[in-house]
Amino acid sequence: MKVYNNILETIGNTPLVKVNNMCKGWPCEVYVKVETTNPGNSIKDRMALKMIEDAEKSGALKPGGTIVEGTSGNTGMGLAIAAIIKGYKCVFTTTDKQSKEKVDALKAFGAEVIVCPTDVEPEDPRSYYSVSSRLADEIPNAWKPNQYDNPSNATAHYEQTGPELWEQTDGQITHLVVGAGTGGTISGTGRFLKEQNPDIKIIGIDTYGSVFKKFKDTGEFDKSEIYPYITEGIGEDFLPANVNFDVIDHFEKVTDKDAAIYTRRIAREEAIFAGNSAGSAMAGLEQVKSQFKKGDKVVVIFHDHGTRYLGKMFNDDWMRDRGFIEPTPIITALDLIRSHEHLPLVTLNENDEASAALDKMDKYNISLIPIVNDSGAFTGAIEDKHLYSELFRNSDLKSSPIKSIMQGPLPVVHFNTGIKDVSEQIGKETPAVLVMDLGGNWHIINQFDIIQSVE
């Protein structure tokens, strides 16, 4: 039987998939390493298990211990999965910037999750780094992996991700493009690949609001580069020990907007459901494409799965609220009359007999007629229900002027009034509104027009 003894044995050996549409016409070949097939749906399973195994070996993590870590979600997921199999408890701190789906997923694996503010310095006692350190001190038999500085993080990729890529590309890989957060993926994978062929270029993807690129380019740790950003998983406001700047040839910064748009493009154009840092990486790849030549084999790492971003980059309202996609065009009163704007408005003169209202309702198959005076101003309206009840009460009214039984005039809206404001005016008491088109002709808008426009 071909079986695995537990889910941890399924970590790694992820597929390398050709990019077919997003890089059409480029001279190089582009492949993506799709890390979503790991049990926690991210590349972080690799380093989480490696950190735990190394800590078990060193004695830092003892049987029945509690793993305490500051994690944006994916590392926590890897740790939580391994903890279940190996019998540890997990307490994680994360930031309020992280998607709810990520936090809920950690809880699904039995972890305790403490959400901390994003907008504070790493040294601030409220930061998710500080809170996790404090908890690691306070909880008995606790161990803090510290993914940022723990060498096992990069080693996992040196031992697994690097060799897998070397083998999968038959040693032909020329460029590696990777979003950098703790730096473990890029540094470990990059170091292994450079040891095989020093000509392989390692390109790190950074975000605006992070310190990596400026530090690489100038050697300066510039605090003025730091500000809150939306992109998840990559970029930092400090220098983790796992970022090996010697292995990385270049850092490319990508905006939050491009990262979000490219995250969506990957799903729609390649049918690969990957997370936000994959979008960053593809946007960064596009930014540096002029350096690729014929025969190059470029590999991009897709760290995690799109399901974790359903409430964010894959949600149209979320994208619109941040100006990442165009706002929905507002439907106006003018749009609402499109289906009948060629038809003249059926009206009655206030001196017409009530029986004329019956005739017109029958002839035009309508239930509401606006009523005008001799100068054409709207002075009232008559609805079929009201007309019938008046005539039922007193059939002699048939020959009376309609103004004796008419209801109040319908409200008038400007042709530019949005659908929301129009529909708010239409209700039980007010069955319709009137609007004048650009040619000076009057039209009626009722509930049916509203329903039709949103279908």
Ligand SMILES: Cc1ncc(COP(=O)(O)O)c(C=O)c1O
């Ligand atoms: C979604 C995602 N992308 C990219 C990264 C960056 O990987 P690394 O920490 O190995 O640099 C992370 C790390 O947390 C991540 O969660």
